[in-house]
Every structure is written in C-alpha cells, then in structure tokens.
Amino acid sequence: MNTNIKLHSLQKRRLRDGITGFLFTLPFVVGFILFIFSPVVMYLAMSFSKLSLNDAGAMVFENVKWDNYINVLFEQPDFLKRLASSLGDFALRCPAILFFSLFIAIILNQRFHGRALVRAVFFLPVLVYSGAALMFSNDALSNDYFKLLSSDSDETVNLAQYVISVLGGTEDSPILDIVSTLMDKIYDITCSSGVQILIYLAGLQSISPQLYEASSVEGCTGWESFWKITLPMISPMILVNAVYTVIDVLGNPTNTIINTLYSLAMDSGNYGLSAAMGLIYFLIIFIILGAVFFVINRFVFYEENI
Amino acid sequence: MTSKALENGRRSKRHIFHKAKVNRSHAGNAVVFTCILILGAFMALPFVYALGSAFKPLNELFLYPPRLLPQNPTLDNFIGLWTLMKSSWVPMSRYIFNTLLITAAGSAGQIILASMCAFPLAKHPFPGNKFIFRVIFLSLMFHASATAIPTYIIMAKLHMLDTYWALILPACASSFGLYLMKQFIEQINNAVLEAAEIDGANIWQTYIRIVMPMVKPAWLTLMVFSVQSLWNIGSSTYIYSEELKTFSYAVSQVVAGGVARTGTGMAISVIMMVVPITVYLITQSSVMQTMASSGVKE
Structure with a gap:
C-alpha cells in the first residue's frame, strides 16, 4: 500500500517534470517556428515557383515544378565551378581553423601577465571585421581588412607590403610575393578563428580544476594531462566549433555562392532561381554538416558515459 | 626493504x-x-x-606609405563628427537609444530562451525532445540572408514590420546559441542535478540556482556574440521609419559622404568598436572565477 502511493507520486513527478521541461522549451520553439522554420518552408515553396508582382503590387506565385532546379544545374555553368572552388577552399580552411584556434585557446588559457589584453587582441578581428569595417563596405567582399580600414585611399595596401615598406624593403621582390601570400593565408585563418577561440576558452574554463589537481597528485605530466583531461573534456566544444566553422565558412556573406544567391534575388529579381540554387547549396552544407557531426561525435566524450 | x-x-x-x-x-x-x-x-x-x-x-x-601613428594628433575628426551629428534630422541620442534597446533586449532574450530550451533538451528528456533538437540543428545550415524574403513576408503578416520587434525577436531564436548552451549543459555532472532534486529543488530552481551559474562561461560567451552582432545592425529591410533606425545605420550615412569623411569615418569606427570590446573585456574577466568552487565529492 505504502509503496504503491510512493510509486504513484513518483510517476506524477515524472509527468510534471516532463511537462515543465516541455514548457521550458516552448518560448524558443515558438520563436524558432516563426522566424526560422516557416521562412525555410516558404523558401522551399519559392524554389518551385516563379515569383512576380501583379499590377496591384502583390506577389504572385506561379508553379513551375522543377524548372528552377534544372536551370541551376544545366544552364548555369558558373554555379558548379563556383561550388567546386568554394568547397575546395572550405576543405583547406576548416581543419586549419579548428586546429589553430584550439592551439591558441590552450595557450591563452594559461596564466601570464597581460592575458586579458592578449585574449582581447585575438578577438579583435571578429569585432572589427564584421562590424565597423563593413561600414566602408564598397569593398567588404575583400578579405584584406587592412585595406578596408584605410578605406578610401586608392592604393590597396597589403599588410605584408606595409610591414616591408616600414622595414625599408623594396616593393616588388619575389620573396615579397611568397611572404605576402603566406601571411595572407595565416592572417585569414587567424581572422576567422576569433569565435572558435572564444568557444574553446569557455570550454577550457568549464573544466573542473579538481581534475588537474588530482592528476598532478598522481604524478601526471602536463603532456599526459592534456591528452587524458583537457582533450576529452573539451571534445564537445570541438564538435560545436566544427559545426560553427562549417556554417561560418560556407554561409559567410563573403562566400561566392551566397553572393550569387543574394544578387540573383535582390538585383535580378529572380527569386525562384535563387531559392533553387540556395536549396541545392544548403543540401550540400547539410551533407557536410552531417558527415562532420557523425565523425566527430564518435570521439566526443560526454560526462554521463563514465 | x-x-x-x-x-x-x-x-x-x-x-x-x-x-x-x-x-x-x-x-x-x-x-x-x-x-x-x-x-x-x-x-x-x-x-x-x-x-x-x-x-x-x-x-x-592620405600619406603613402601610411603611418601607424599620427605625428600631430588632433581631435578634429571627433569634433567634426559631433557637428555632423548635431545637424542630423532625428537627434543622435534617439539612434543610440534604439541600438541600446535592441542590443540589450535581443541579447537577454537570446540567452534566456536558448538556455531555458537547452536545459530540458540536455537533462530532462520528454517525449519528442530528440526530434525538436534535430530540427533545430538542421536549421543551422540555412543562412539568414538567403531566407530574407520569406522572413519579410512573415513579419508583414505578424504586423511586426517597422517596429523594434522585427529586430529583437528574430535575434532571440538563435539556433547556434541553443546548440552552444546544450553542449555546455550536457557537460554538467548528473550527480549535481540529482543532489539538487533530492534536496527538493524543482526544475525552475535547478535551472536558476545550479545550471545557470555552472554554465556561466557559456552564456557570457553567447552574450559577447549577440551584443557584437546586434550592436552592428545597420540598415534593415524591416525598419523604415527614421526614428527607429540604429546608430550603426546613422553613422554609416555619415561615412557614405565620401573621401572627405575619411577622418570622421575613422573616428566612427573607433566609437563603434569601443562598446563590443568593453563588453568583451568585462565578460572575460568574470568568466575566470566560475568553475573554481563547483563539483562533486564522491
């Protein structure tokens, strides 16, 4: 009798917790349905139709079935070329960004003088690049934001050229070319790593210091504690960052495909074609995202699995 | 021996x-x-x-090669900016107020909604929670600029065009914010949550007293991201009354004046960067002492 009552109240509690849990998710889910889910559904509908304005200025959808998709795949030779180059660029940059940002985050997580300042410096590109620099945005599509910041002057001042000119070198030596492309790449990767570094840092901050204490009592070296503690504990953040890097690199406004999508819709008014192209592109992102998630998730260590 | x-x-x-x-x-x-x-x-x-x-x-x-630091520093650019701003049609303070309101409300909304949704998804499973998470995760691949037109249509239907809501509410529903929060909340040791439950805390209390303090680095990081992006919202297709436009929009109009405004533009870019950098520095210094005292003894 007594246990029966207890069981009953336990079930009741489970049910109540389930309902409360659901209520917790509700505000976000409503916002999600309104501002993310339904636009996507409409986007899907747009890709199968030809959009035009009637005399009254209202939008008219005309169903054209797969025409837009056929157009994208067979009548837009540039699209596939751009797609290939954009994916190739991605394949190089994504792993580079992930490793680089983890490396920097681990260093920035150590205690040293001026740590706050150095951390801020590595986040500067995110602040400068996406914010104020874009205001001079005639040229926002260029990666060289030094050029952006010197905005209106006609000379395109490359960072490497600038440094070398300050050091008193000449401007057109072959070494300069190599150094400047190399620096451009490093610079580019550092600039795209700001958010990732910050996420890794938050992850590193969340590791309980007791783990390190215990391991050092047991005689663990720094190298061992990195592999046995830091890496497993940070692995969920590696997954988050991989996901973020995929959507950031492939969905960045400076990406050629995103650019094409935008100009097709806004400048040429060809909404249907733009939507079809977008959906093909997002399907590819989806496949990449799925593959990345599947591969990395197998190595992720979750606390509850102990 | x-x-x-x-x-x-x-x-x-x-x-x-x-x-x-x-x-x-x-x-x-x-x-x-x-x-x-x-x-x-x-x-x-x-x-x-x-x-x-x-x-x-x-x-x-316009010196070439450019110099890093000024030889004869002057405040002319800032004074010029001040005069330009005074002559604007809508008072500059209104633009600043708009931006502050949107940034504060949007960031707070994003953090609260994302963490509230992430907590049950990570730790209090209910029927359908996996499905909800998967759909949200999938939505990450769609870029906001691509779906701008459908979003516009939906906002028109909700009568949100040309109100603050058009900028604040979409910021609250951030899929990536949710994903970040979920990943961090999942890291919390179940024993801590069970202990709270045994002591009689309900979900709401656990969320406020245990979960949020423990994932402080996560939501402070999220705050940096959202403040950063909301602060920089410029001209928006959803807003057309001049009184509702943002500070970033106002100053970009100043810069659009051309070559003659280069100096003023530099002054503006410095002013625009100051706020996100300040937020960043403050949050980073308080991220430091979060985890030191939490954990379980077994």
Whole structure:
C-alpha cells in the first residue's frame, strides 16, 4: 500500500517534470517556428515557383515544378565551378581553423601577465571585421581588412607590403610575393578563428580544476594531462566549433555562392532561381554538416558515459 | 626493504622526469609566446591603425606609405563628427537609444530562451525532445540572408514590420546559441542535478540556482556574440521609419559622404568598436572565477 502511493507520486513527478521541461522549451520553439522554420518552408515553396508582382503590387506565385532546379544545374555553368572552388577552399580552411584556434585557446588559457589584453587582441578581428569595417563596405567582399580600414585611399595596401615598406624593403621582390601570400593565408585563418577561440576558452574554463589537481597528485605530466583531461573534456566544444566553422565558412556573406544567391534575388529579381540554387547549396552544407557531426561525435566524450 | 628502495628509485626517476619536463616547457613557452606576440601584433595592427588615424589631421590621412601613428594628433575628426551629428534630422541620442534597446533586449532574450530550451533538451528528456533538437540543428545550415524574403513576408503578416520587434525577436531564436548552451549543459555532472532534486529543488530552481551559474562561461560567451552582432545592425529591410533606425545605420550615412569623411569615418569606427570590446573585456574577466568552487565529492 505504502509503496504503491510512493510509486504513484513518483510517476506524477515524472509527468510534471516532463511537462515543465516541455514548457521550458516552448518560448524558443515558438520563436524558432516563426522566424526560422516557416521562412525555410516558404523558401522551399519559392524554389518551385516563379515569383512576380501583379499590377496591384502583390506577389504572385506561379508553379513551375522543377524548372528552377534544372536551370541551376544545366544552364548555369558558373554555379558548379563556383561550388567546386568554394568547397575546395572550405576543405583547406576548416581543419586549419579548428586546429589553430584550439592551439591558441590552450595557450591563452594559461596564466601570464597581460592575458586579458592578449585574449582581447585575438578577438579583435571578429569585432572589427564584421562590424565597423563593413561600414566602408564598397569593398567588404575583400578579405584584406587592412585595406578596408584605410578605406578610401586608392592604393590597396597589403599588410605584408606595409610591414616591408616600414622595414625599408623594396616593393616588388619575389620573396615579397611568397611572404605576402603566406601571411595572407595565416592572417585569414587567424581572422576567422576569433569565435572558435572564444568557444574553446569557455570550454577550457568549464573544466573542473579538481581534475588537474588530482592528476598532478598522481604524478601526471602536463603532456599526459592534456591528452587524458583537457582533450576529452573539451571534445564537445570541438564538435560545436566544427559545426560553427562549417556554417561560418560556407554561409559567410563573403562566400561566392551566397553572393550569387543574394544578387540573383535582390538585383535580378529572380527569386525562384535563387531559392533553387540556395536549396541545392544548403543540401550540400547539410551533407557536410552531417558527415562532420557523425565523425566527430564518435570521439566526443560526454560526462554521463563514465 | 627492497620495496622501499624500489619506491625511492621510482620517486627519484619521476622527479628527474618532472624536472626535465619543466625545463623543456619553459623553452617551449618562450617560443610559443613569441609566436603569439607576433600574431597578436598583426591582429592588433589594423585596430591601432584605425585608432591612430582617428586622431590624424587631414593632411596625414592620405600619406603613402601610411603611418601607424599620427605625428600631430588632433581631435578634429571627433569634433567634426559631433557637428555632423548635431545637424542630423532625428537627434543622435534617439539612434543610440534604439541600438541600446535592441542590443540589450535581443541579447537577454537570446540567452534566456536558448538556455531555458537547452536545459530540458540536455537533462530532462520528454517525449519528442530528440526530434525538436534535430530540427533545430538542421536549421543551422540555412543562412539568414538567403531566407530574407520569406522572413519579410512573415513579419508583414505578424504586423511586426517597422517596429523594434522585427529586430529583437528574430535575434532571440538563435539556433547556434541553443546548440552552444546544450553542449555546455550536457557537460554538467548528473550527480549535481540529482543532489539538487533530492534536496527538493524543482526544475525552475535547478535551472536558476545550479545550471545557470555552472554554465556561466557559456552564456557570457553567447552574450559577447549577440551584443557584437546586434550592436552592428545597420540598415534593415524591416525598419523604415527614421526614428527607429540604429546608430550603426546613422553613422554609416555619415561615412557614405565620401573621401572627405575619411577622418570622421575613422573616428566612427573607433566609437563603434569601443562598446563590443568593453563588453568583451568585462565578460572575460568574470568568466575566470566560475568553475573554481563547483563539483562533486564522491
């Protein structure tokens, strides 16, 4: 009798917790349905139709079935070329960004003088690049934001050229070319790593210091504690960052495909074609995202699995 | 006796290893920090350049090769900006108020909604929670600029065009914010939550008293992201009354004045960067002492 009552109240509690849990998710889910889910559904509908304005200025959808998709795949030779180059660029940059940002985050997580300042410096590109620099945005599509910041002057001042000119070198030596492309790449990767570094840092901050204490009592070296503690504990953040890097690199406004999508819709008014192209592109992102998630998730260590 | 000797031997061996390790890492540290310093200098250079240029008089702005720091620093650019702003049709304070309101409400909304949704998804499963998470995760691949037109249509249907809501509410529903929060909340040791439950805390109390303090680094990081992006919202297709437009939009109009406004533009870019950098510095300094005292004894 007594246990029966207890069981009953336990079930009741489970049910109540389930309902409360659901209520917790509700505000976000409503916002999600309104501002993310339904636009996507409409986007899907747009890709199968030809959009035009009637005399009254209202939008008219005309169903054209797969025409837009056929157009994208067979009548837009540039699209596939751009797609290939954009994916190739991605394949190089994504792993580079992930490793680089983890490396920097681990260093920035150590205690040293001026740590706050150095951390801020590595986040500067995110602040400068996406914010104020874009205001001079005639040229926002260029990666060289030094050029952006010197905005209106006609000379395109490359960072490497600038440094070398300050050091008193000449401007057109072959070494300069190599150094400047190399620096451009490093610079580019550092600039795209700001958010990732910050996420890794938050992850590193969340590791309980007791783990390190215990391991050092047991005689663990720094190298061992990195592999046995830091890496497993940070692995969920590696997954988050991989996901973020995929959507950031492939969905960045400076990406050629995103650019094409935008100009097709806004400048040429060809909404249907733009939507079809977008959906093909997002399907590819989806496949990449799925593959990345599947591969990395197998190595992720979750606390509850102990 | 023998075991003691063995023990001693082991200890001394370990001692030697330890020492060698420390020495090596000192040398390594020096190299690594030099690299960091060089990289950091490059990262800081554009910022320093903008800062320097903001204080340059007109004749120094177009020097080639450009100089990093002004030779005759002047406040002309800021004074020029001030005069320009005073002459604007809608008072500048209104633009600033708009931006502050949107940034504060949007960031707060994003953090609260994302963490509230993430908590049950990570720790209190209910029927359908996996499905909800998967759909949200899938939505990550759609870029906001691509779905701008459908979003516009939906906002028109909700009568949200030309109100603050058009900028605040979409910011609250951030899929990536949710994903970040879920990943962090999942890391919390279940024993802590069970302990709270045994002590009689309900979900709401657990969320406020246990979960949020424990994932403070996560939501402070999320705050940096959202403040950063909301602060920089410029012209928006959803807003067309002049009184509702943002500070970023107003100053971009100033910069659009052309070459003659280069100095003013530099002054603006410095002012625009100050707020996100301040938020960043404050949050980072309070991220430091979060985790020190939490954990379980088993």
